[in-house]
Amino acid sequence: MQTPTSANSVPWLTEHEDAAWRSFLALSRGMERAIDRQLQRDSELSSSEYHVLVPLSESQDGSLPSRELLRHLDWERSRLSHMLSRMEKRGMVCRKPSPQDARGLIVEITEHGRQVINGAAPSHLTMVREAFMDNLSTDEMQALVNMADKVIPRLENMNLI
Amino acid sequence: MQTPTSANSVPWLTEHEDAAWRSFLALSRGMERAIDRQLQRDSELSSSEYHVLVPLSESQDGSLPSRELLRHLDWERSRLSHMLSRMEKRGMVCRKPSPQDARGLIVEITEHGRQVINGAAPSHLTMVREAFMDNLSTDEMQALVNMADKVIPRLENMNLI
DNA sequence: CGCACAATGATGACGTATCATCAAAATAAA
DNA sequence: TTTATTTTGATGATACGTCATCATTGTGCG
Numbered sequence: 001m002q003t004p005t006s007a008n009s010v011p012w013l014t015e016h017e018d019a020a021w022r023s024f025l026a027l028s029r030g031m032e033r034a035i036d037r038q039l040q041r042d043s044e045l046s047s048s049e050y051h052v053l054v055p056l057s058e059s060q061d062g063s064l065p066s067r068e069l070l071r072h073l074d075w076e077r078s079r080l081s082h083m084l085s086r087m088e089k090r091g092m093v094c095r096k097p098s099p100q101d102a103r104g105l106i107v108e109i110t111e112h113g114r115q116v117i118n119g120a121a122p123s124h125l126t127m128v129r130e131a132f133m134d135n136l137s138t139d140e141m142q143a144l145v146n147m148a149d150k151v152i153p154r155l156e157n158m159n160l161i
Numbered sequence: 162m163q164t165p166t167s168a169n170s171v172p173w174l175t176e177h178e179d180a181a182w183r184s185f186l187a188l189s190r191g192m193e194r195a196i197d198r199q200l201q202r203d204s205e206l207s208s209s210e211y212h213v214l215v216p217l218s219e220s221q222d223g224s225l226p227s228r229e230l231l232r233h234l235d236w237e238r239s240r241l242s243h244m245l246s247r248m249e250k251r252g253m254v255c256r257k258p259s260p261q262d263a264r265g266l267i268v269e270i271t272e273h274g275r276q277v278i279n280g281a282a283p284s285h286l287t288m289v290r291e292a293f294m295d296n297l298s299t300d301e302m303q304a305l306v307n308m309a310d311k312v313i314p315r316l317e318n319m320n321l322i
Numbered sequence: 323c324g325c326a327c328a329a330t331g332a333t334g335a336c337g338t339a340t341c342a343t344c345a346a347a348a349t350a351a352a
Numbered sequence: 353t354t355t356a357t358t359t360t361g362a363t364g365a366t367a368c369g370t371c372a373t374c375a376t377t378g379t380g381c382g
Contacts, residue, residue, distance in 0.1 A: 012286055017294050020302035023309035028189035030313050034321035103347045103360045125173055133178050135311040141181035143304040148184035150296040152191050160195035264330040264377045
């Protein structure tokens with residue numbers, strides 16, 4: 001992200017800041033892209049589908065109320081709704097009415113869903129470890145935590161999250 | 162991103178590693194989302210459209226060969242093609258045949274495109290500065306550069322970029 | 323030259339993300 | 353209790369990104 005030449009009334013970045021910003025963007029988009037590619041290459045899951053299946057497979061009985069799932073994912077409600085429709089059609093989850101709350105929805109992972117997530121997880125975790133984790137020092141890991149702790153609240157303040 | 166309980170043959174992360182990974186994901190997705198939201202709120206641009214317009218507005222005559230643009234963006238060719246179709250329809254760029262290479266394409270920013278990018282840039286740059294840059298120490302900025310320098314080549318090695 | 327191959331773009335299909343809107347049910351307020 | 357508000361989820365429209373495929377043009381090699 002750079003500055004258009006005709007917008008220089010706004011102070012942009014020093015050389016160091018610019019390098020840091022570009023590195024952040026490259027790292028961020030590179031990892032996102034790598035995760036997508038690796039999952040698609042080694043399994044039949046998209047990154048989003050993976051995220052849906054993980055909390056389900058971790059739950060006691062393989063099911064969660066939809067709103068619980070939403071809390072895990074931090075998605076828009078309609079995003080989850082659309083995603084569940086597609087995943088239900090592909091036989092990875094099924095929807096059941098909630099006994100407690102007639103508005104509610106229980107999402108349950110199917111046997112096929114379990115097979116798919118169990119097949120996808122190992123290579124995914126290995127990739128994250130080898131590409132990312134194994135290359136960071138403890139100081140760098142700490143820096144990530146500190147940065148997130150400072151930036152995220154700021155984004156929330158600005159109503160951008 | 163967590164490990165499904167039944168896939169524990171793969172070593173996952175220590176507490177510190179897990180915290181760093183979650184921070185990275187939150188930071189990465191948070192900034193991406195904030196950029197999208199802020200641009201859409203304060204201008205009529207998506208993040209992708211912004212990226213297309215920046216190198217065009219910075220060029221000498223407001224135009225670039227399509228393959229030059231591709232090098233700036235590091236996108237798939239079809240992604241740029243689709244995006245240019247939409248942007249052309251909205252009057253922000255126009256396509257011209259290249260005199261040198263009959264396969265080639267020259268992409269030119271329109272007057273309206275200039276107005277839009279010039280209107281969008283200041284608030285965008287301010288947001289990035291206030292949400293991100295102003296909250297980082299020089300050590301943290303350096304850490305970002307170091308991390309990217311180690312991780313990105315690794316991703317390239319793994320053919321995931 | 324003539325032919326295989328690479329480079330450049332366009333297109334249609336598909337999956338995905340967001341927004342606006344709607345409906346139904348639960349909860350709070352009157 | 354009756355009404356207003358909130359919560360939960362679904363849907364259709366639109367925009368976006370990727371893939372597979374195609375057409376055209378340029379390049380290199382025989």
